[in-house]
Amino acid sequence: MDHRRVKDRLYAVWADTAKALASPKRVELLDLLAQGERTVEALAREAGLTVNNTSSHLSVLKGVRLVESRKEAQFAFYRVADDAVSAFLLHLQALTRRRMHEVDHLVRTYFEERDALEPVDRAELRRRLRRGDVTVIDVRPAVEYDAVHIAGALSMPLERLHARMGDLPKDRPIVAYCRGPYCVMAVEAVERLRKRGYDARRFAEGLPDWRLAGYPVAEGPEATNAVPPRRSRTASHRRAS
Amino acid sequence: MDHRRVKDRLYAVWADTAKALASPKRVELLDLLAQGERTVEALAREAGLTVNNTSSHLSVLKGVRLVESRKEAQFAFYRVADDAVSAFLLHLQALTRRRMHEVDHLVRTYFEERDALEPVDRAELRRRLRRGDVTVIDVRPAVEYDAVHIAGALSMPLERLHARMGDLPKDRPIVAYCRGPYCVMAVEAVERLRKRGYDARRFAEGLPDWRLAGYPVAEGPEATNAVPPRRSRTASHRRAS
DNA sequence: CTAGTATTCCATAACTTGCTGGAATACTGG
DNA sequence: CCAGTATTCCAGCAAGTTATGGAATACTAG
Numbered sequence: 001m002d003h004r005r006v007k008d009r010l011y012a013v014w015a016d017t018a019k020a021l022a023s024p025k026r027v028e029l030l031d032l033l034a035q036g037e038r039t040v041e042a043l044a045r046e047a048g049l050t051v052n053n054t055s056s057h058l059s060v061l062k063g064v065r066l067v068e069s070r071k072e073a074q075f076a077f078y079r080v081a082d083d084a085v086s087a088f089l090l091h092l093q094a095l096t097r098r099r100m101h102e103v104d105h106l107v108r109t110y111f112e113e114r115d116a117l118e119p120v121d122r123a124e125l126r127r128r129l130r131r132g133d134v135t136v137i138d139v140r141p142a143v144e145y146d147a148v149h150i151a152g153a154l155s156m157p158l159e160r161l162h163a164r165m166g167d168l169p170k171d172r173p174i175v176a177y178c179r180g181p182y183c184v185m186a187v188e189a190v191e192r193l194r195k196r197g198y199d200a201r202r203f204a205e206g207l208p209d210w211r212l213a214g215y216p217v218a219e220g221p222e223a224t225n226a227v228p229p230r231r232s233r234t235a236s237h238r239r240a241s
Numbered sequence: 242m243d244h245r246r247v248k249d250r251l252y253a254v255w256a257d258t259a260k261a262l263a264s265p266k267r268v269e270l271l272d273l274l275a276q277g278e279r280t281v282e283a284l285a286r287e288a289g290l291t292v293n294n295t296s297s298h299l300s301v302l303k304g305v306r307l308v309e310s311r312k313e314a315q316f317a318f319y320r321v322a323d324d325a326v327s328a329f330l331l332h333l334q335a336l337t338r339r340r341m342h343e344v345d346h347l348v349r350t351y352f353e354e355r356d357a358l359e360p361v362d363r364a365e366l367r368r369r370l371r372r373g374d375v376t377v378i379d380v381r382p383a384v385e386y387d388a389v390h391i392a393g394a395l396s397m398p399l400e401r402l403h404a405r406m407g408d409l410p411k412d413r414p415i416v417a418y419c420r421g422p423y424c425v426m427a428v429e430a431v432e433r434l435r436k437r438g439y440d441a442r443r444f445a446e447g448l449p450d451w452r453l454a455g456y457p458v459a460e461g462p463e464a465t466n467a468v469p470p471r472r473s474r475t476a477s478h479r480r481a482s
Numbered sequence: 483c484t485a486g487t488a489t490t491c492c493a494t495a496a497c498t499t500g501c502t503g504g505a506a507t508a509c510t511g512g
Numbered sequence: 513c514c515a516g517t518a519t520t521c522c523a524g525c526a527a528g529t530t531a532t533g534g535a536a537t538a539c540t541a542g
Contacts (some may be wrong), residue, residue: 003425004289009348010341010423011265011272017337018262023530024252027259031252040489048245053531055490065340074488074539088336095329096258099306100251107254110247182251184244264500281519294501296520315509315518484542491536498529506521512514 020064021092025049026057033067034086034208035140035179036147037079086208093182117190119204120175126215128175135174139189140207142221148207150177151216158185161192173199180206261305262333266290267298274308275327275449276381276420277388278320327449334423358431360445361416367456369416376415380430381448383462389448391418392457399426402433414440421447 021027028047032038038046044054058078061067066085069078080086100107120128128134129152136153138145145155156164156176168174174193178185186202193200203210211217262268269288273279279287285295299319302308307326310319321327341348361369369375370393377394379386386396397405397417409415415434419426427443434441444451452458 003429006348006351006425007269008265011269013341013348014268014333014337015263015265017333017340018259018268019529021259022256022263024249024256025530027255028248028252050532051489052491052533055488056530059490064337071489071539076489084336088332091329091332092255092258095325096255096305099258100254107247107250184247188244260499266500282517291502292519293503293521296518297500300520312509312519317519485540486542487538487540489537489539492534494532496530496532498527500525500527502523502525504522507519508517509519510515510517512516 017064017066020060020066023057025053026061027089027092029054029057030061030066030080030085030089031179033078033080034089035144037077039075039077043078083212087212090180090209090212093180114187114202117187118201120201121204122210122213122215125175125203128173133172135168135172136203137168137174137176137189138178138207139176139185140178144179144207146219146221148211148217148219150207150210151218153177155222156189158189161189165193165196165198168193168198170198173201175201175203177203177210178206180208258305258307261301261307264298266294267302268330268333270295270298271302271307271321271326271330272420274319274321275330276385278318279384280316280318284319324453328453331421331450331453334421355428355443358428359442361442362445363451363454363456366416366444369414374413376409376413377444378409378415378417378430379419379448380417380426381419385420385448387460387462389452389458389460391448391451392459394418396463397430399430402430406434406437406439409434409439411439414442416442416444418444418451419447421449 021030025047029043032043032046040055040058041051043049043058044051047054049057058067058069062069062078065081067078068081069076071077125134125136129136129150136150137156138149138153139156139158139161141157142155145153145157149155154167176186176189176193178189181204183206186206190200190202207217262271266288270284273284273287281296281299282292284290284299285292288295290298299308299310303310303319306322308319309322310317312318366375366377370377370391377391378397379390379394380397380399380402382398383396386394386398390396395408397409417427417430417434419430422445424447427447431441431443448458
């Protein structure tokens with residue numbers, strides 16, 4: 001058996017996986033898919049791509065088994081193939097953190113503003129959620145909330161924040177979260193809430209981090225009475241699929 | 242602040258990291274560096290590249306901070322920038338495992354042979370090493386042993402295995418390890434040992450996995466008396482640098 | 483069956499990357 | 513200071529990748 005040939009194949013296959021992530025738009029698509037499954041057209045719209053192009057990026061991701069698809073009527077729904085894929089994306093982001101700070105002025109200033117919003121870490125958020133002395137809001141689009149959300153969180157998509165802000169109690173702190181540590185939505189939400197006098201902070205990470213840590217999540221739409229619950233609801237711990 | 246611009250920058254930076262791993266040869270170089278620092282020329286030789294080419298691949302890896310270098314006399318020594326990088330490489334390999342099986346005939350048959358060698362997992366190896374009822378041999382080149390090795394292991398590079406085989410006791414099991422789960426050296430060693438009647442098995446992973454799990458490692462050359470120690474030697478647990 | 487829609491497939495053009503060989507740089511050992 | 517060695521830099525070519533727009537496919541609704 002020729003060891004050199006085996007080695008070359010191994011490295012080639014690993015590099016193929018990396019190659020699939022070597023395009024900004026594909027990373028963006030995966031990042032979106034980490035929030036829940038979506039159609040090609042939805043992905044195209046959110047990532048600012050043509051449908052053609054999106055389709056071809058998706059087929060690259062599918063080729064290396066990072067995503068899977070199912071067909072329903074005329075729609076193709078894509079999703080990440082495995083929790084390991086979402087976890088891998090988080091590793092990639094963590095690995096790049098240091099360089100991000102050094103390299104990019106635009107991003108650096110954004111980070112600095114972000115840090116002024118007193119991020120709450122995972123353990124603290126969980127503690128406070130258990131004690132019930134915090135209102136947690138999910139500012140991602142409603143479809144993403146419906147797919148999975150932090151158990152006990154209210155759905156308050158950024159675009160409807162203004163309208164629903166009145167529902168929020170002013171006498172206890174609010175924590176907003178969105179897609180991940182680099183997602184801009186929670187930052188935006190916290191800024192707006194603070195302007196209105198709320199005691200708002202942002203969750204330092206996002207839904208995928210929370211879920212992959214095995215912390216309680218729930219599925220489905222928000223209960224009709226939109227009053228902040230005293231205690232967190234049913235916790236469905238799930239471990240990788 | 243323009244969120245779309247920030248997003249594009251973020252995804253671009255992440256993709257750049259992935260891009261650095263999108264070449265088989267660069268993955269191979271990183272994989273080698275995960276075993277310890279090396280000069281450009283040594284890397285070129287082991288990966289089967291010209292020095293020119295190696296240098297340019299290394300500068301790509303350095304550009305995204307996956308590796309660092311230091312200059313000593315006329316030699317440039319490269320090393321992995323951080324334990325997180327080695328860990329990331331392991332994730333990449335794990336992520337690709339399923340596809341590896343499906344896709345590649347050459348590799349698949351190799352895997353099948355490998356599994357016949359009754360791999361020992363990390364926890365079991367540690368248990369037996371503690372009890373002292375196993376001889377662990379490191380079959381990587383001596384330089385890699387000197388850089389870091391499993392505490393209590395003997396250095397028995399593949400090319401010198403034949404000569405030193407007599408030193409090994411026949412009355413207890415031998416476990417061979419090398420660079421990682423996909424490294425060919427331990428397989429080779431176990432095959433040869435079995436032919437000579439030794440009770441040999443291979444460690445399912447490799448040195449980086451062991452070290453990153455926080456299990457005891459040691460540095461420096463082997464003690465002069467090459468007799469298998471009854472108990473494992475000093476254990477230096479280290480956590481990321 | 484027809485019109486319409488969602489998606490994928492394909493050919494093309496602009497661009498990027500990897501490899502090669504030659505030249506430049508920087509250090510060592512006399 | 514000189515010859516030799518290790519490494520990096522650079523120009524040029526071959527190969528591969530991305531985005532685009534048009535065509536093909538497959539399904540739904542009527």
